[in-house]
Amino acid sequence: MRLAVLLTFLFMLSVAWATDYRPADDYAIQFATEKAEGNFKGLEGTIRFTPDDLNSSSFNVWVDASTINTGNKKKDKHALGESWLDVEKHPKISFVSSDFQKTATGYSVTGQLSIRGVSKQVSIPFTFEGNVFKGSTTVLREDYGIEGPFLFGGLVGDEISVRLRVPVVGE
Numbered sequence: 001m002r003l004a005v006l007l008t009f010l011f012m013l014s015v016a017w018a019t020d021y022r023p024a025d026d027y028a029i030q031f032a033t034e035k036a037e038g039n040f041k042g043l044e045g046t047i048r049f050t051p052d053d054l055n056s057s058s059f060n061v062w063v064d065a066s067t068i069n070t071g072n073k074k075k076d077k078h079a080l081g082e083s084w085l086d087v088e089k090h091p092k093i094s095f096v097s098s099d100f101q102k103t104a105t106g107y108s109v110t111g112q113l114s115i116r117g118v119s120k121q122v123s124i125p126f127t128f129e130g131n132v133f134k135g136s137t138t139v140l141r142e143d144y145g146i147e148g149p150f151l152f153g154g155l156v157g158d159e160i161s162v163r164l165r166v167p168v169v170g171e
Contacts, residue, residue, distance in 0.1 A: 021047040021131075021168035028165040029063060031091060032158035033141070036079075038070035038091070047168055049128065051107075054100035062094035065116075081148040090116040095124075109135075115144040124162070133166040 011028075024047075029040040042064030051058045065087045068079050080087045097111035106127035112119045120143050126135030141158045 013094070017046065018052055020171040021049065022143055022171055023047070023061070024167040024169050027137065028163070028166055030163045031160050032163075033160045036075065036156045038068060038076075040064070041069070043068040043166070045094075047166075049133075049134065051128065054102065054109070057097070057100045057109075058116075059095060059111065062092040063088075063156040064091050081144055084116075086116045095122075098120050115139075116146065118144045120144070124164070131170065136161065137164045138162070 001024045004070070022041045027043050029043060031038060031040075036121045040063045041060060044063075045061030047059050047061065049059075065085045066080060068076055068085065070076050070079065078134045079085055080126055082088075085093075092114075095111055097109050097115075099110040101108045101110075103125060106125065108110050108123050108125045110121060110123045115117060120139070124135045126133050128134075138161050141160055142155070
């Protein structure tokens with residue numbers, strides 16, 4: 001009986017040590033491809049990250065796709081349409097983690113990135129210092145059914161680089 005009580009207590013302590021976060025307001029989600037770059041706002045979700053126990057870590061986050069900002073209203077309007085993000089049918093871009101790994105320079109998270117109703121597995125190398133996640137990855141436009149190579153008269157590439165800077169606050 002004492003063993004069961006001790007194990008229950010230890011389990012409760014391990015859960016209490018796991019850190020739950022939410023994105024702070026001063027995050028940055030930036031993207032760039034040939035002739036088009038910009039950012040997204042509206043990041044929400046839950047982040048659980050425990051560097052000493054990556055198995056208990058998880059990311060379940062999404063961004064409001066309609067917040068795309070390229071600095072050009074005509075490009076933004078085109079990007080919101082059916083041939084690109086199709087925000088009427090797919091208002092969110094989401095990422096749900098499935099695995100975390102420690103690397104020589106920080107960490108890597110693997111999970112499902114969903115854009116315009118298409119989900120693909122991606123890995124994102126990142127660092128975590130001072131309650132700030134920083135990472136970057138590259139996705140292929142065609143993998144998500146995003147048409148191209150034109151965006152409002154400009155030629156854009158198939159590779160889209162994504163840079164993330166996400167400060168977090170504890171829940």
